[in-house]
Each structure stands twice: as structure tokens, then as C-alpha cells.
Amino acid sequence: MNNLQGKHIVLGVTGSIAAYKAVDLASKLTQAGAVVDVIMSHGATEMVTPLSFQVITHRPVITQVFSPLAETEIGHVTLAKQADVFVIAPATAHVIARLALGLADDMITTTALATPAPMLIAPAMESHMFEHPATQQHLATLRARGAAVMQPGTGHLASGAQGVGRLPDPAAIVEAIRQLLGRGGDLHGRRVVITAGGTQEALDPVRYLTNHSSGKMGFRLAEAARDRGAEAVIITAPSAQPTPYGVRRVDVVTGLQMLDAVMAEIIEADALVMAAAVADYRPAQASTQKIKKSAEAMTLELTRNPDILKEVAAARAQSALLQNLVVVGFAAETENLLENGQKKLIEKNLDLVVANPVPESFAGDESQATFIYRDQPLKPFALQPKSQVADRVWDVVAARLRASIQR
């Protein structure tokens, strides 16, 4: 689900040199299907022209409270009423102070006072300005009033210095907006745990056994849960996937570490979705020194790793706290996909199994999933992006959670 489609984003751009990056942000939001109305401060118009935003958004850009458009097509509070999210990116130290004080001296601050929409602030400034107690105090005030404030990046600043104060990456700002829009979603207030990636089981300090899992399915699940309002935790084996904005990441390496992390995280969770490829076996003894080659052949002795979903099922049977935990498993198989999936559903007492054929659904961006339910006929889906499979999984989880409240 693309929760930006048709949403009305009001983007306030202020007089930071990073204002040029807001053009990219406006472009990303427009491409995702959002309606973007840009309001620029006077300072911002010194950095980039309103025309740049107008071309990208196909909408008039507002630069003044008292403008020819005012009170006809666009009144001074029209955008405030229409906004689903009000974003200020980049936010200067000056606008942050004005917002904290509740001034209404230009169209950005006037809209901020008039809008009931959630507000996202993406600061950008020199380190000393950002770290100044005045700026920090104003940001704390805005947070206390419910605004979401992004942490600026660290690195090269326009002055040539290194430090904190870079505008967060426009892609991260888009993710933060998606998270804010998710506040009204069907997983709002839910805590969900997702596992991802292929575990690594050490043979010696330089070698390990692993599999081809990329982690993509788990990360798409985490993003989709966040966009529906959930507090999402991803427990991941080594994966190149970047941490989605607003998702808590717990890094693990081995199957045993993943078991410990899952048991700790599910205690207060509403759902667990196990998309990780956990090694069934690990070397019986990992050598502390690098194994040297000598004989022509060598035999590895392997020992069974614990089955995490079975451990979860056992814990659920014993703990009242885990009674309502919704548990989803993934089955990746080269043969007998549905039989194996069905067996997994029953043996591990799962609410849903997502069965995927290998290699079609491994490592790539798409998956050909079949959903195996406890109480309904199975449902095959066509090959579709993993982000869409993720949303179908959360549809099932959200329905289960609703049903368990009614019980």
C-alpha cells in the first residue's frame, strides 16, 4: 500500500542552503501520488525559485500571506484545513523559534497555527545553531506539542565544517511522512516484531554457513507495518537493507542470537512475523583458530539449531501474556510447497503461513506467495512486489487482532 497516494502534503521551505534538496523531496512526494502545496519563506526564495517547485508539483507556490491568490482560490487558512501532513523541510533555526513562540508572521507560521494536521520538522543549519540551547529548547517545546522532529544528519556542512546539522536525506523525510500518515492506520498502537535475513553460523573466525536470504521481505514488512501505525521492531541477521525510518533494528548474527532476541521482544508484542531464514544446523564446534587445509576431504559436524517458531509456540502455551500474540511464519520451499507449509502451520501453531517457491521468491524484489490459513481455504497470489505481499500479511494480522479484541 502506498499511503501517500492522494494525500495532501503542505511543504514549508525556509531559508537554508539545503532548500534545493526540498525540490527533490517535492518531486519524490509528487511521484508517490501526493498532492504537494509548497509555501516558501522569503529566505527560501533567495535560495531557490518558486518556479522550481511549481514545475515539479504542478501547483501554485505560496510565498506571501498577502498575495494576489490570497482569499480567492487559496485563503490564508485554506491549506491549513486541507493538509494531511504539514512538513517543514528544511527548517531554519529562525522558523523553529517562530513556531515555538506561536508567531504568525508569514504564511508558513500562520499555516502552522491554523492546521490540525500532524507536523514534521526537518532541521538544517550549522552545528552551533542546532546545538544552541535556544534552538534545542524550541525543538523540545515543539516536540512536547506533538510535532515530530527529525534528527539532522552529521557530516559536511555548507560552511565547509563537519558536524551535525545536515538536512536529513529526502528519502528519509518521505519515510517520516509515511510514518506520520500511518498514525490513523489499522495497526496504530500495535507493537509488531519482524525477523529478517539469513543467519550466519561460524565455522571459524573467517568462515560461516549461511543462505541466500536478502532480508528484503522482512524489511518491506517492517515499512508496511510502520505505515499502518505500528511500532515495528526488526530483528535482522546481517543484511544490506538500510534501516527504515521509524523502525527499531536489532542486529543479530546466529540462529541462537535470533532466538534470544525474539523471546525478549515478543513479551509485549501483538504480532510476530518470522520472515528470517534461520539456519537449521550450525557447526557443532566453531574453531577458535582459522581451519588450515591439510587432508583432501573434510567432514563438518553440524548440530540442530533450535526451531524459533516451535519455541514461541511452547512459550505461548505456557504464558497468559502471549495468548493473543498473532504469529505468522514463512515457508520457502523448492518442492511440496503447500504440503510443507500446511505442516508448518499445524506443528508450530501459526495463524498464517506465507508459502513461497524457491528460487522465484528468494532474494529478489517480488514474491509469488500462497497464504495458508487455519480456518479458510488457501489463497494463491500472482507474483507481486514484496511490499504488496507485506500489506496482505498485515491485513490478516490486523483482522486477527480485531477479532481477538471482540472475543
Ligand SMILES: Cc1cc2nc3c(=O)[nH]c(=O)nc-3n(C[C@H](O)[C@H](O)[C@H](O)COP(=O)(O)O)c2cc1C
Ligand atoms: C547562504 C545562506 C545560507 C543559510 N543557511 C541556513 C541554514 O542552513 N539554516 C539556518 O537555520 N539558517 C540559514 N541561513 C540564515 C537564514 O536564512 C536566516 O536566519 C533567515 O532569517 C531565515 O528565515 P526563514 O526561516 O523565514 O527562512 C542562511 C543564510 C544564508 C545567507
